[in-house]
Amino acid sequence: MRPILTLTLNPALDLATETGALLPGRKLRCTAPRLDPGGGGVNVSRAIARLGRASTAMIALGGATGDTIAALLAAEGIEIAVLPLPGLTRQSVAVTARDTGAQYRLVMPGPDWPAEATVRLFGELSNRIGSDHVVVVSGSLPPGLPGATLVQLAGLCHERDAEMFLDTSGPALSEALRGTDGPPFDLLRTDGEEAGQLAGRDFEDPGDLASFGRHLIDTGRARQVVMALGARGTVGVTATEAFFCHAPEVELVSAVGAGDSLLGAVALALAQGQTFRTSVRAGTAAAAAAVTTPATQLCDGALARRLVGEVEVSDLA
Incomplete structure (x- = not known):
């Protein structure tokens, strides 16, 4: 298996609790909070461990809060x-x-990123x-760190003959995909x-979403694209294939962590030498397993492995 390094530049200490009802102007009594280390790359590593x-x-x-996150991860x-x-x-x-x-x-914004931290x-x-190496860069960027940094990270990985997988959103994603100087993201x-935010229109049909994925590949921004459609399933696209993994039916408890579980399973399968299609199928199962768990507990490994057999895959034109 190839080594996996996850990178989280804007982690969070996740706090999850419950209350009877959310009412304005009232003092709301909550249950004892659950604390988890959070942030995209952190949760990808936690999913891989599961x-x-x-x-x-x-x-x-x-x-x-940083010390607390480090201690929680060490305990895992x-x-x-x-x-x-x-x-x-x-915190979130x-x-x-x-x-x-x-x-x-x-979700809080995180502390400002100092310029000298980029050098480090x-x-x-x-x-x-x-x-x-498989380098998984996942999560939001902290204030002060431009999205162009993601393109520079892809360049570093390319120089080292490593692969970089990217999962971010908002302005950081838009800026990263506008760049034309760096190599494409491997995934x-x-x-x-x-x-839809990138394309300026909504995507309801897996085929339409796959067409947008092909556009990202054809314009040199990515080599492989994985796009989730929530409880419906996951689209996978490369230069030579496009398919849809239909998500198995499970009971929804919390959608938190589904995307990170998906990416963790995909990265793990690819690092183990599995095909892209097999890897996205495993990721779809892990995402389904994650939504059956409360708060930020991510996927259950045994359930994710069982659900793989229930993920049907269909080719997209």
């Missing part, structure tokens, strides 16, 4: 490489209202990335809503 394998999680951390047995930052690593809060079952997610980041990565993971 699937029975290991990765290294490189994380930018600062302050007491995940190897970490810390990029120290000034300030306080952000998920509150479930028991009267309706609705979940409200409050590329220095650390240069020391760690080998020619056989781009997004969802239908994010793809």
